[in-house]
Amino acid sequence: MRRTRAAAIGAVVISLLATATACGGGSSADGGSNESPKTLTYWASNQGPNIEADKKALEPELKKFEERTGIKVKLEVVPWSDLLNRIMTATTSGQGPDVLNIGNTWSASLQSTGALLSWDDKNFEKIGGRDRFEESALGSTGAQGQDPAAVPLYSMSYALYYNKKMFAEAGITKPPATWDEMVATGKKLSKDGKWALGAEGSNLSNNIHQVFVLAKQHGADFFDAQGKPDFTSDGAVAAVKQYVDLMATHKIIAPGNAEYAQNQSLSDFAKSKTAMVLWQAAASTFKSQGMDASKWGVAPVPVQSGAPGQGRNLNSMVSGINMAVFKNTKNADGAMKFVEFMTSDEEQKILCKTYGSIPPVKAAQSDPAFDRPELKVLRDTLATSAAPLPQVPNESQFETVVGTAVKNLFATAAGGGAVTTESVKAELTKAQQQMPKQ
Incomplete structure (x- = not known):
């Protein structure tokens, strides 16, 4: 989606x-x-x-x-x-x-x-x-x-789009393939009023897409085998924290992105305000905003280690x-x-x-x-x-309540507050409590 x-x-x-x-x-x-x-x-x-x-x-x-x-x-x-x-x-x-x-x-x-x-x-x-x-x-x-x-x-699927000129100016020769490389690369790019990675903290669906993939990489799902919500497992909590930490801890996402909604991160990327964005089939949007295809490259979304594949090395939802x-x-x-x-x-x-x-x-x-x-x-x-995201009857509610939990955590990070394992778990617990009883 x-x-x-x-x-x-x-x-x-x-x-x-x-x-x-x-x-x-x-x-x-x-x-x-x-x-x-x-x-x-x-x-x-x-x-x-x-x-x-x-x-x-x-x-x-x-x-x-x-x-x-x-x-x-x-x-x-x-x-x-x-x-x-x-x-x-x-x-x-x-x-x-x-x-x-x-x-x-x-x-x-x-x-x-x-x-x-x-x-x-x-x-x-x-x-x-x-x-x-x-x-x-x-x-x-x-x-x-x-x-x-x-x-x-x-x-569609997700990919990592990157600005070739900004990479070259920072002496970066290739896009990050792992999340550790993303952080290291991001710190080189986040300077002089520009930022490494764009995000849309108020875009609930996009929040879900990112943390779903990260949860898979941590060996977790947001629903159990019976289709019941399981939002507070260690893997799910780690996934949400890892995503929000790109702003809260590593500071490679601008605090203002906490309020971003539909397509705002794409606009920043097209205007060279950010060097990277994780998105699905973005070429037509870049073109509409005047960004020539020669100015950007594309690579797979990072994984925790190794190369993309099945199991913990999944790097996209089926969009x-x-x-x-x-x-x-x-x-x-x-x-x-x-x-x-x-x-x-x-x-x-x-x-x-x-x-x-x-x-x-x-x-x-x-x-x-x-x-x-x-x-x-x-x-x-x-x-x-x-x-694919979980094909369960309550999937749309999951996108809303967990997407909102991530939004709230981005807001905390943007305001300079601490995002801890405990605060992430508390938000996800609240989200799970809002799901319909089965």
Whole structure:
């Protein structure tokens, strides 16, 4: 999944998930498909640098779909800060779109509402078959053992982006491969009003993505084998502390980053205010902010030791966007045709080139555009050293409460307060207490 969500969503999501029923989709109040079988509503997630950029990218493709099928698609690009809340409201009110994008980490949570169409073999056959998609991408489409609640649309992984000029000026010849190297490199770069690493302390989803990976590197998960929250294990605590310590102890992240939200760390990087940033498929955003591709390099996210791989050397979550259909859409045939169109080899090449993502459709990856050095790092990471976030019904609440715990700890660090093992564990204990009882 990309981008962030507001902290206030947490209580809303917990309440809505507890009461949601399978009643969403196709509402005339939202211009849904019961107006006409030749009309679909589509909520797209904000993938580009801004909403207008997404409209510019998507509208020609939607026009192409209309010319081929006679079905008009009413597009709304929804910011990440609003998307989950909008979706959850739609599942309870019945006033929602026919087709929508979801962050892949939300798949199991939204699946548990019963509002989304299930992608059984019969439905997959309508869009060319399940085996067209990368297995790693399908791993983030719903709870294990159940038919997926969505299909993969854009695949991404995290990478370390670095400023070549700033590295050269500091006498640094290669990007850090381990976290110890990150700290050592970072101290050389954090000077003269500039900082080594960008972060977004108020971006709850990004906080989760970083500490999930670090927890894996410490041999921990945030849920046990039964899907119950386990936020206070030694490994989870160590992971959160290690991330926040990049600001609190090592001082290679600017204190002001504690308040940063969606894309602010990317803006600083593009303006050479920071030398590194950990992000997923960032090339299009850098380009939109005037940073030429020749000015930055890309490398795998650091690990504790050795090289990226499975087990404790995982260095990314399986990131991406899925496409879902509300179960009771009044235009099921049209919705299926639209999903087929958006996941076609042709459209996958067009859209993933635009957004700098990896096509989850295997045949589309043959395009030479996806062999660029940056995308090769992302592809290799997805193939060899990435894991999906927990596919459990309460995953979205986990992102909110643990993401907020990390946000609070960054705020403490920015204010000069001590971030200790005990204070980290206290924040995570509070977060776990906010999870729904199972």
